[in-house]
Amino acid sequence: MDLQEQLEGLQREAESAIAGAENSTALEAVRIRLLGRKEGRLTEIMRGLGQLPAELRPQAGAAANQVKERLAALLDARADVLDSGAPATPREDLSLPGRIRWRGARHPVTLVVDEICSVLAGLGFTRARGPEAETDWYNFTSLNTPLDHPAADMHDTFYLAPGVLLRSHTSPVQMRVMQQYQPPVRVVAPGTVYRRDPFDASHAPAFEQLEGLAVDEGISFVDLKATLAEFARRLFGSATRVRFRPSFFPFTEPSAEVDVSCMICGGRGCSACKQTGWMEISGAGMVHPSVFANAGYDPERYTGFAFGMGPARIAMTLYGIPDIRLLYENDTRFLEQFVDA
Ligand SMILES: [Zn+2]
Numbered sequence: 001m002d003l004q005e006q007l008e009g010l011q012r013e014a015e016s017a018i019a020g021a022e023n024s025t026a027l028e029a030v031r032i033r034l035l036g037r038k039e040g041r042l043t044e045i046m047r048g049l050g051q052l053p054a055e056l057r058p059q060a061g062a063a064a065n066q067v068k069e070r071l072a073a074l075l076d077a078r079a080d081v082l083d084s085g086a087p088a089t090p091r092e093d094l095s096l097p098g099r100i101r102w103r104g105a106r107h108p109v110t111l112v113v114d115e116i117c118s119v120l121a122g123l124g125f126t127r128a129r130g131p132e133a134e135t136d137w138y139n140f141t142s143l144n145t146p147l148d149h150p151a152a153d154m155h156d157t158f159y160l161a162p163g164v165l166l167r168s169h170t171s172p173v174q175m176r177v178m179q180q181y182q183p184p185v186r187v188v189a190p191g192t193v194y195r196r197d198p199f200d201a202s203h204a205p206a207f208e209q210l211e212g213l214a215v216d217e218g219i220s221f222v223d224l225k226a227t228l229a230e231f232a233r234r235l236f237g238s239a240t241r242v243r244f245r246p247s248f249f250p251f252t253e254p255s256a257e258v259d260v261s262c263m264i265c266g267g268r269g270c271s272a273c274k275q276t277g278w279m280e281i282s283g284a285g286m287v288h289p290s291v292f293a294n295a296g297y298d299p300e301r302y303t304g305f306a307f308g309m310g311p312a313r314i315a316m317t318l319y320g321i322p323d324i325r326l327l328y329e330n331d332t333r334f335l336e337q338f339v340d341a
Contacts, residue, residue: 003052003060006045007067010034014041018074024082031075035068042068102332105339109208109327112315113190116210119234120188123227125212128187130173132194136163138172142294143251156196158205166194170211171251174287174306177213178295183302184216190311201323208311213287215297215304221254221286224305228258228284236263243278252285252306263317272317279317282309 014034021027034041046064049057106114117127130138139157140147158166173189190210197203214223229242241261249255259280262273269275284307289299312327319338321327326334 003045003048004063007063010041010045011067011070014071015074018071018078021078021082024079027075027078027082034071035075042071103336103339105335107327107335108315108319108321108338109312111338112311112318113208113210116235116309116311116314117188117190119231120212122234123186123231125186125188125214128173128177128189129191130167130170130176130189132167132192133160134165134167134172136165138175139165139167139169142175142291143171144288144290144294145250149250158194158196167191168195169193169308170209171306171308173211174213174251174291175295178215178292178297183297183304184214185304186214188212199325201325204312204324204328206328207324210309210311212307212309213304214306215287215292215302217302219303219305221305224256224284224286224307227305228282228307232258232260232281236260239266241267244284247283247285249283249285251288251291253288255283255285258282258284258307264320272320281314282307284308 014030017030017034018027021030032040035043037043042064046061049060049064052060117125121127136147140149157168160166170189170191170193173187173191177185177187177189188210189212190208192206193209194206197205199205214227225242225244232240232242239261240263243259244256245259247255247257257280259278261267262270262277262279264270264272265277267277269277273279284305287304287306292299292302292304312324315321315327316324
């Protein structure tokens with residue numbers, strides 16, 4: 001390496017060492033390392049001058065002196081800065097107001113879905129899911145609902161193409177699970193469903209539904225009642241009472257509407273339960289034998305029950321949400337209330 005390169009390398013190294021010295025002790029150590037009379041780096045380089053041909057020495061000596069002066073000036077300047085007490089490097093301005101961080105949270109409907117699924121997991125139900133675009137066979141026909149059946153009108157469906165539609169309920173997942181697995185089956189299937197409902201305070205054209213299905217040999221209506229009663233007690237509290245009212249669904253027989261004692265007033269009557277003391281939470285029933293036949297199960301051998309719920313409606317009740325549209329507007333002023341809920 002020739003002398004010029006050595007000097008340039010030393011100068012670069014020295015500049016960053018001087019700038020990085022955080023106090024006068026560190027700066028003095030840098031000074032000794034660079035310019036010390038015995039072992040300073042520049043001193044060593046200048047000793048090498050003696051080996052150069054005589055005609056090159058004056059020029060090299062001048063270059064070395066220039067570097068020496070430059071380093072001495074830098075060391076003095078740095079010493080002044082350190083003496084003045086100014087911070088060695090610019091620091092954060094702690095007087096600036098802090099930034100409020102946006103904290104994400106789970107949507108209130110998702111919170112309810114997770115809670116329901118967690119309670120049902122304790123009763124042996126596994127999560128299942130199916131497609132949101134379905135064929136009319138899965139959505140209606142296989143579930144004992146012929147397309148000219150009045151129940152098909154009830155749903156007033158979004159068709160994507162002939163025979164293909166946005167599912168109007170989560171019940172098609174029952175059929176898909178039964179086609180794939182042999183009994184015993186216990187599944188819970190949450191998901192979005194679509195109906196041509198107006199978008200008003202209590203209706204939305206797309207909303208969450210949740211389907212439960214249990215199939216095995218020897219399952220009776222007693223199992224249905226006991227399961228849903230235990231489910232309600234675990235979800236809403238141990239004092240919750242349950243009642244069943246006769247109802248109709250094409251894919252269950254017999255069918256029932258399931259009410260629980262109002263979780264707001266405890267059954268005494270309030271505005272949330274319209275003074276009745278009861279809240280409807282589920283439609284349920286024993287799976288119709290023809291549904292089993294469509295799934296390839298032997299209806300003589302297997303029985304089972306199914307139930308459906310609307311997590312959005314349950315969320316509205318639990319959190320006192322007056323208008324279902326609030327759940328879909330993605331207004332963070334509304335949603336942030338459920339952080340840590
Ligand atoms: Zn009430």
